[in-house]
Amino acid sequence: MKVTEKQFEACEALLTVELDSDAMESAMDTAYQRLVKRTDIPGFRKGKAPRPILERFIGRERLIEESLEDVLPKACADALKEEQIQSFGRPGIEVIQNDPIIFKARVPLPPKIELGDYKTIRMSPETVEVKEDVIDSMIEHLRHEKATWEPADRPVKNGDLVTLDLESNIDGIRFINQKSAQFGIDEKSNYPAPGFSQEIIGLSRDGEKTFKLKYPDDFAKVELAGKEPEFKIKVVEIKEEKMPPADDEFAASLDVETPTFDTLRQRLTENYRKRMEHLAEEAFENNIVDQLVKMSTIEFPSNLLEMEYERLVNQQMDKWRSQMSSEAELEEFLAKVNPEELSSKLKPMAETRLKISLALGKLATSENLTVGDDEINAEIAVMLSSVPEDQRDNQMRQFDTAQAREQLHQILLSRKTLDRLKAIAMSTGDSASADLEMTAENKESTENKEEATQ
Structure with missing residues (x-):
């Protein structure tokens, strides 16, 4: 050889x-x-x-x-x-x-990873502002959910619920024909055809009307595109929405421990704020990691990319499988999937994920970040705290394996690495002070690890 x-x-x-x-x-x-x-x-x-x-x-x-x-x-x-x-x-x-x-x-x-000057990254999460009109919209939505529909002795208005006798045809061929069919009148709706609600508005009970409408040439349903159906309708009943007043009685009726309207508004505001802060934190993390990757030079062998791509494909398969009622339905769906389109969608995602993983791994090494057994044990204790006591021993045996502990090690190390990058990005001092803080953190971590092993 x-x-x-x-x-x-x-x-x-x-x-x-x-x-x-x-x-x-x-x-x-x-x-x-x-x-x-x-x-x-x-x-x-x-x-x-x-x-x-x-x-x-x-x-x-x-x-x-x-x-x-x-x-x-x-x-x-x-x-x-x-x-x-x-x-x-x-x-x-x-x-x-x-x-x-x-x-x-x-x-x-x-792989070869050369990190850029990541200690120059400066960024903070966006400040979350809860606007009153957003909370007003939430309350309005809840009032709609609690609303009742009552007969109205007046012409049809936008937002009404109308019962119709309906006949229609397209070029003489029967189209939609229903007795006592209910339609929510919405000027923005295209059902059953664009402009249908506008034709109903203004009609009174027992009112009749015949009219034609036209589907756009680029209508989503190709078989209807450009067609002109003719409708003949008779108004059977008109109902209007009666929403409850925004008061304490309405708040108490929601069964969410909000005895007063002020309590309801406060809870909606706080929950919305937490959700927006979570999204802002996610965006912040994504942005600083993106900055880290962009300023770094990352090379890797093709087999790593193929492995990451296969993971994404398997995840997509699991998602599709969960959405299908049977394996036969899944096979029928997969027969229509274009492999090239799937690859063009997932390959860039796989490359991005791989670069992020390699960059964060290199950052952990550069910053001397480690995870000790005491930290893994503490994480297991937190996870077991939500498990019923009679099931904890069995769950503990599943956690206390080499594979499970290694997975927790990687999760905790990734979390610690991201926290370190966030601290650097939000630092207002120079890089030297950041290094000093990191040295202190490493020293404390080492001391804690030594105490745990004694």
Whole structure:
């Protein structure tokens, strides 16, 4: 075996390797021993046919193919050892010539991450302002939910609930025909056709009307695009919405422990503020991580991207599966999925996620961030606190495995790394003071870890 060519591209090594004849002959003999035992050859008992006979029967190419399953992985490993290259995953191997055997190996190498000057990142979460009209809109929505519909002795207005006898056709063909059908009158609605509600407004009980409407040429339902249905309607009943007044009685009726209207408004305001603050915090975290990635140089082998892409595909599959009522429905849906469109959507997401993961991992190393057993134990205790006491022992056994603790370690380390980046971004001092604070944090963390192990 000899390496005839070696190249490096980003985080991959490309080796061209030629096998020597002795190694190939030995591999072919081993392949012959396997194949002859499972091949029926006329005139010979199974396992007794000489190698030349077997080669003529199955073809030399088949024997070479079988032998390569053994020789290629070993030859590739030997080539990496000789060139002192450490593979970051399984190499891809492609045979480019059979006589002699020459193959190319694409060897993934460890990622290369050079962080930018992340201590210059300065950013803060956006200040959340709760506007009164937003809370007014929430209260209005709750009042609509508690509203009743009562008969109205007047012409139809926007917002009414109207019962109609309806007949319609498109070019003489029956379209929508219903007796006592209820329609919510909404000037913005396109149902059952654009402009339908406007035609009803102003009619009184027992009022009749015949009119034509037209669907836009770019209407979402292609079979209706550009069509002109004719409608004939009769108003059977008109109902108007009666909303409860915004008072204490209304607040108490919501069953959410709001005995007064002021209490309701206060609770809605606080909940909305918390939700907006959470969204602002998420946006802040995403922005500072985006800044970190943009200012850094990140290279990685293609196998890492493929692994991340596969994870995203599996997550998408799980999501689709949860939305389907059966495997048959899932298979029917998947038959319509365009693999190229799926790849064009998920590949960029996979690359972004991978860069974020690598950048944060490098940041954790640069900042000497660690997670001790005491922190993992504390996290487990928090998680168990919400578990019923009679189930805690069983749950604890699931947490107390090497795999589960490693997952918690990664979660806590990611959390700690993000917290560190947030502290840097929100710092008002210079980078030296930030370094000093970090040194103190590391010292305290080390001391806590030493105390926990004593």
